[in-house]
Amino acid sequence: MTRLDVLRVPLLGGFLRWRYSRFVLQVPLLAIALLAIYDGFSGRQLAPTNTATVAVWVHYRGLVALAIAVFGNLFCAACPLMLTRGATKLAKRFLPEFSFPRALKNKYLVLAATLVFLFSYEHFDLWASPWLTAWLIVGYFVAAFFVDALFPVGTFCKYVCPLGNFNFALSTVSPTQITAKDHNVCSSCEGKYCLNGRLETASTRAPMLGNRAEHVLLQLEPMNAKPLGAFSGCETNLFVPSISSNEDCTLCLNCVRACPYDNVALEVRNPLREALHSKPKTDWTWFVLLLTWAGLLNAFAMIPPYYNLANWLSGLLGTRDEALLLALIFVVALGLGVGLTVLAARASGHLRDWVGVLYPILLSIWGGHYLFHFVTGANTLYPNIITAFMRLGLPLEPAPLAVTPRLDAIFPFQVVVTYLAFFAGLYITYQKASSQAKDTRGVVLRMLPQVLLLLLLNILTILIFSQPMQARGSLLQ
Amino acid sequence: MKLSGYPSRVPPHGSKLIAQSLFVFLIACAPPQQNDLTVKLEVTNPKVGFAPITLTLLYQNKPLENAEVIVRGDMTHAGMAPVQQTAKAIGNGRYRLEAFHFTMSGDWVLSITAKTNSKTLLGETRLGVNP
Ligand code: SF4
Ligand code: SF4
Numbered sequence A: 001m002t003r004l005d006v007l008r009v010p011l012l013g014g015f016l017r018w019r020y021s022r023f024v025l026q027v028p029l030l031a032i033a034l035l036a037i038y039d040g041f042s043g044r045q046l047a048p049t050n051t052a053t054v055a056v057w058v059h060y061r062g063l064v065a066l067a068i069a070v071f072g073n074l075f076c077a078a079c080p081l082m083l084t085r086g087a088t089k090l091a092k093r094f095l096p097e098f099s100f101p102r103a104l105k106n107k108y109l110v111l112a113a114t115l116v117f118l119f120s121y122e123h124f125d126l127w128a129s130p131w132l133t134a135w136l137i138v139g140y141f142v143a144a145f146f147v148d149a150l151f152p153v154g155t156f157c158k159y160v161c162p163l164g165n166f167n168f169a170l171s172t173v174s175p176t177q178i179t180a181k182d183h184n185v186c187s188s189c190e191g192k193y194c195l196n197g198r199l200e201t202a203s204t205r206a207p208m209l210g211n212r213a214e215h216v217l218l219q220l221e222p223m224n225a226k227p228l229g230a231f232s233g234c235e236t237n238l239f240v241p242s243i244s245s246n247e248d249c250t251l252c253l254n255c256v257r258a259c260p261y262d263n264v265a266l267e268v269r270n271p272l273r274e275a276l277h278s279k280p281k282t283d284w285t286w287f288v289l290l291l292t293w294a295g296l297l298n299a300f301a302m303i304p305p306y307y308n309l310a311n312w313l314s315g316l317l318g319t320r321d322e323a324l325l326l327a328l329i330f331v332v333a334l335g336l337g338v339g340l341t342v343l344a345a346r347a348s349g350h351l352r353d354w355v356g357v358l359y360p361i362l363l364s365i366w367g368g369h370y371l372f373h374f375v376t377g378a379n380t381l382y383p384n385i386i387t388a389f390m391r392l393g394l395p396l397e398p399a400p401l402a403v404t405p406r407l408d409a410i411f412p413f414q415v416v417v418t419y420l421a422f423f424a425g426l427y428i429t430y431q432k433a434s435s436q437a438k439d440t441r442g443v444v445l446r447m448l449p450q451v452l453l454l455l456l457l458n459i460l461t462i463l464i465f466s467q468p469m470q471a472r473g474s475l476l477q
Numbered sequence B: 001m002k003l004s005g006y007p008s009r010v011p012p013h014g015s016k017l018i019a020q021s022l023f024v025f026l027i028a029c030a031p032p033q034q035n036d037l038t039v040k041l042e043v044t045n046p047k048v049g050f051a052p053i054t055l056t057l058l059y060q061n062k063p064l065e066n067a068e069v070i071v072r073g074d075m076t077h078a079g080m081a082p083v084q085q086t087a088k089a090i091g092n093g094r095y096r097l098e099a100f101h102f103t104m105s106g107d108w109v110l111s112i113t114a115k116t117n118s119k120t121l122l123g124e125t126r127l128g129v130n131p
Helices: A012-017 A021-042 A051-070 A080-094 A108-123 A130-150 A155-160 A162-173 A183-187 A254-258 A273-277 A282-300 A304-317 A322-348 A351-391 A411-436 A440-466 B013-022 B024-028
Strands: A176-180 A198-200 A204-207 A229-231 A264-268 B037-042 B049-059 B068-075 B083-091 B094-102 B105-115 B120-129
Touching: A012 A021, A012 A254, A021 A051, A021 A080, A021 A130, A021 A351, A051 A130, A051 A162, A051 A351, A080 A130, A108 A155, A108 A162, A108 A282, A108 A322, A130 A155, A162 A273, A162 A282, A162 A351, A176 A183, A229 A254, A254 A264, A273 A351, A273 A411, A282 A322, A282 A351, A282 A440, A304 A322, A322 A351, A322 A440, A351 A411, A351 A440, A411 A440, B037 B105, B037 B120, B049 B068, B049 B083, B049 B105, B049 B120, B068 B094
Parallel strands: none
Antiparallel strands: A176 A264, A198 A204, A198 A229, B037 B049, B049 B094, B068 B083, B068 B105, B083 B094, B105 B120
């Protein structure tokens, strides 16, 4: 039985269950994306004065982390890329549909794409370029359209999109999760509609697909007929009664609408439940591992010691090739971090059993970093939107200049977030060690490597956050 | 320091051509990138905090006199609010800000708006600010 179900909360629950709630959430983000594309291509090419760069690199990233921490993967739910669905369905009538290659049905492609993205972000200085940011948005729309047009719908979210998978990874510690209210109802469910989708007429009910080989056609009493129509199932192929994590869940709530037995809940859960109990697959484990250390590296690239390191390396190797130096920093930093984590996990047991310890750290590193940019730049978007609207011909007055808050005021929040994650990591470590070891000595031996790893991550994060931020375009002086 | 024009990062030529063809309607809306002034910046080892700045403004290769000069400082990266101050004319096309507030270290762009009796002129200059 589920505990608090968000879908039962008055008003909010009704809104979320409404068929068009996703569309209502997507439209404002689509409008901002279109304005960002317009401003990115045609506005002044100075990042703080352009909607593209400010909306994407300051607001979007900050709000994603915040929404995930306090609610769940809201930004996948509101993702405007999914508004290409109409065009995708149309294109599917004319294009052949391929099955996505088996070798790519895992997170390794996403892992590679994430690495390429993070490298490009630093090397091409994406957050300083409205033009490149606008291209990035366009590229995302085009990729979402073509991938889902040529392959089964949902392929993009599950196997290709670095952003969506980043959200899935951070959502491992979000406080909500889709669950089945009553597993007995699922056992006797004839159509597995949450997965397959549901076609309902006044007198019949049938699954749209046969993902679990259910091809049933129920004759219904007309009186009992639920809302009529076609209700899509889970596009990322999640089957509600077997869901134990937020991995791959876009919070689209298709499953809620497709289930004719009202048996799907958006449960409020212990944010550490997934970290404590789920045992992810190997590909997901590597993705989380990489993302954790990439988060530290991404924050490190914002402080003076990063540039000092690059200059020192440049002198040592006698090269000013920034791509080479950056690649070297990436390989060494990520290699060391991932290597240490693997060693710690091996010393405690198996890597997949212990990766959950990183979940809260992952959110705190990325969230703490994005929090800084969001708080310092929160009021810089409005003036840019007004300027873009004025260029579009709207009779508006220029907005007053944004004011920067005190930068040092954010550090205490970052420290709190970092320590919360640290103590959560310790708690997960203790729980895992206790469940695996038979005696106190075993518990201590299993905990020790994880505690050392947590301490290292904690010290590095605090050290990075405590440094004054620096925004520079080139690696070398 | 010499004026470098508004677009901070010129996209590669091939891709720029494609972008321009694909987004003709967008590019057509682009505001003219006004770039009237040559700006010379005098500042010694700027660091985070307050620093004095002197600007020499040349318009059509002659010192620009008696203008009302507003200097807006932005970082090259998104996320920091701008700093805006009015500069004082000190003669010979030179304008001075006694304490310009650099709020973060890194790359800064100073956008200059100079108003004379007859026109509004724009210029830009860049500088790096140390921690
Ligand atoms: S969640 Fe609903 S549709 Fe899915 S198996 Fe359970 S009862 Fe059937
Ligand atoms: S349909 Fe799938 S992705 Fe959508 S909310 Fe349900 S489980 Fe999550």
